[in-house]
Amino acid sequence: MNNISVDHLTGIKDLTSEDIQLIFKTADSFKEVINRPIKKVPTLRDITIANIFFENSTRTRLSFELAEKRLSADVVNFSASGSSVKKGETLIDTVNNILSMKVDMVVMRHSSPGAAEFLSKKVNARVINAGDGTHEHPTQALLDAFSIREKLGTVEGKKVVIVGDILHSRVALSNIYCLQKLGAEVMVCGPTTLIPKYIADLGVKVSHNLIEALEWCDVANILRIQLERQDIKYFPSLREYSQQFGLNKEILNSLSKEIVVMHPGPINRGVEITSDVADSKQSIILQQVENGVAIRMAVIYLLASKIER
Amino acid sequence: MEKQVILNSKHLELTLNRLCYELIESHNDFSETVLVGLQPRGVQVVARLKKQLENILTKEVQCGNLDITFFRDDFRRREKPLIPSITNLDFSIENKKVVLVDDVLYTGRTIRSGLDALLTFGRPSKIELLVLIDRRFRRDLPIQANYIGKAVDTLVSERVSVEWKETEGEDKVVLFTKDKNE
Numbered sequence: 001m002n003n004i005s006v007d008h009l010t011g012i013k014d015l016t017s018e019d020i021q022l023i024f025k026t027a028d029s030f031k032e033v034i035n036r037p038i039k040k041v042p043t044l045r046d047i048t049i050a051n052i053f054f055e056n057s058t059r060t061r062l063s064f065e066l067a068e069k070r071l072s073a074d075v076v077n078f079s080a081s082g083s084s085v086k087k088g089e090t091l092i093d094t095v096n097n098i099l100s101m102k103v104d105m106v107v108m109r110h111s112s113p114g115a116a117e118f119l120s121k122k123v124n125a126r127v128i129n130a131g132d133g134t135h136e137h138p139t140q141a142l143l144d145a146f147s148i149r150e151k152l153g154t155v156e157g158k159k160v161v162i163v164g165d166i167l168h169s170r171v172a173l174s175n176i177y178c179l180q181k182l183g184a185e186v187m188v189c190g191p192t193t194l195i196p197k198y199i200a201d202l203g204v205k206v207s208h209n210l211i212e213a214l215e216w217c218d219v220a221n222i223l224r225i226q227l228e229r230q231d232i233k234y235f236p237s238l239r240e241y242s243q244q245f246g247l248n249k250e251i252l253n254s255l256s257k258e259i260v261v262m263h264p265g266p267i268n269r270g271v272e273i274t275s276d277v278a279d280s281k282q283s284i285i286l287q288q289v290e291n292g293v294a295i296r297m298a299v300i301y302l303l304a305s306k307i308e309r
Numbered sequence: 310m311e312k313q314v315i316l317n318s319k320h321l322e323l324t325l326n327r328l329c330y331e332l333i334e335s336h337n338d339f340s341e342t343v344l345v346g347l348q349p350r351g352v353q354v355v356a357r358l359k360k361q362l363e364n365i366l367t368k369e370v371q372c373g374n375l376d377i378t379f380f381r382d383d384f385r386r387r388e389k390p391l392i393p394s395i396t397n398l399d400f401s402i403e404n405k406k407v408v409l410v411d412d413v414l415y416t417g418r419t420i421r422s423g424l425d426a427l428l429t430f431g432r433p434s435k436i437e438l439l440v441l442i443d444r445r446f447r448r449d450l451p452i453q454a455n456y457i458g459k460a461v462d463t464l465v466s467e468r469v470s471v472e473w474k475e476t477e478g479e480d481k482v483v484l485f486t487k488d489k490n491e
Contacts, residue, residue, distance in 0.1 A: 002389070004390070022392075025392065026392070026393060028393075029393035032395070032396050037429065037430060038428075038429035038430075041379035041380060042379070042380060043379045043381075301379075302390060305385055305391070309385050309386065
């Protein structure tokens with residue numbers, strides 16, 4: 001087996017399907033490791049990783065930190081609030097200052113699309129994108145596809161619908177790339193205002209009818225409405241959105257087959273998904289979170305193995 | 310590469326048989342003992358030992374496989390990445406006697422990693438080492454085996470390969486030597 005083909009993970013777009021399979025195979029082993037009595041391996045004991053978060057995050061940040069610690073890497077955390085970014089320091093200056101303290105890898109979340117790509121060209125460290133604005137969130141897409149593979153045995157040939165705020169979602173774009181590279185069919189579903197105009201050019205189906213989309217699919221990935229990124233009103237009210245595109249138990253039970261329900265979190269219960277669906281046995285939301293640690297361990301491991309000594 | 314068969318299929322079977330009786334001598338009925346094969350090449354040895362031991366003892370012998378990839382000491386020191394295999398230990402090793410099993414003992418570095426990996430599963434009362442082939446005088450670390458199929462004296466430039474009917478088509482152990490003009 002060959003090395004992963006990239007030096008940085010800035011987006012799924014740059015990965016080959018072999019890369020993704022390699023990440024999955026490695027993650028299988030890490031999933032076994034994190035279910036051992038001692039959940040730690042000494043592999044990255046001479047690597048230091050900085051988690052730089054310019055945007056809020058709970059799951060991704062915790063998940064990355066746990067992944068790093070379970071690989072025995074040294075970890076430093078940094079969040080933009082309460083830092084010198086507020087005093088006017090530029091992104092590259094901030095990161096270079098951190099790197100001069102001998103950091104080998106940077107995990108970054110930033111509100112600007114392309115921030116990770118930009119950083120990877122400017123600094124001397126491996127960069128992992130933990131979400132860059134509305135662009136990509138590669139590790140989320142990898143863990144989503146990994147969870148589908150775990151639940152259904154394979155991703156190839158499966159039909160996956162992504163429901164909700166596609167326009168503002170980095171999860172949607174990364175998922176589309178990732179699922180297509182693995183041979184799945186993808187549909188996006190949501191109000192016309194929240195579906196990007198040229199999304200069909202990516203080779204995805206588009207639907208504005210939730211029931212129709214759910215009847216088509218094997219897996220439904222439900223996204224949150226990203227109110228924090230919406231500078232104008234895209235729909236009349238959350239209540240109306242919820243009535244048209246919210247997934248509830250009645251709809252789920254009325255379908256002709258049992259589908260798998262996913263959600264990248266954070267969930268707005270009662271808006272895009274009701275509590276009884278989120279907690280039902282068809283939902284693999286918590287498995288997604290568990291797989292997130294294994295996937296991130298695999299990505300960090302594979303990129304770290306390319307750092308020269 | 311010059312090839313020399315060290316053990317043919319008949320000798321290999323005799324050797325495995327002898328190892329089984331040596332194991333029974335120290336571990337009686339295996340009620341407190343488990344066999345753990347190191348991935349990837351120790352697994353086949355364990356599979357054979359298990360089959361023969363169960364024939365002799367007419368009871369089940371607990372066996373597992375251990376992947377040591379993440380505990381190796383050559384991470385970032387080789388060209389290719391280390392790709393992990395499957396660990397399969399679906400029993401507790403707490404207070405058990407564990408016999409680590411591998412095909413060839415050479416530098417001892419794999420066994421060192423194996424010991425570390427094994428201890429993440431608990432605290433065994435005792436760990437022993439069984440190898441099919443011991444390449445004597447080639448150790449980098451102070452590690453010795455308790456049970457040895459065959460000891461051979463080899464050069465660094467030589468290579469020992471254990472082959473199995475199931476994977477390579479024939480049971481045998483082969484020593485590869487570089488030709489003088491290679």
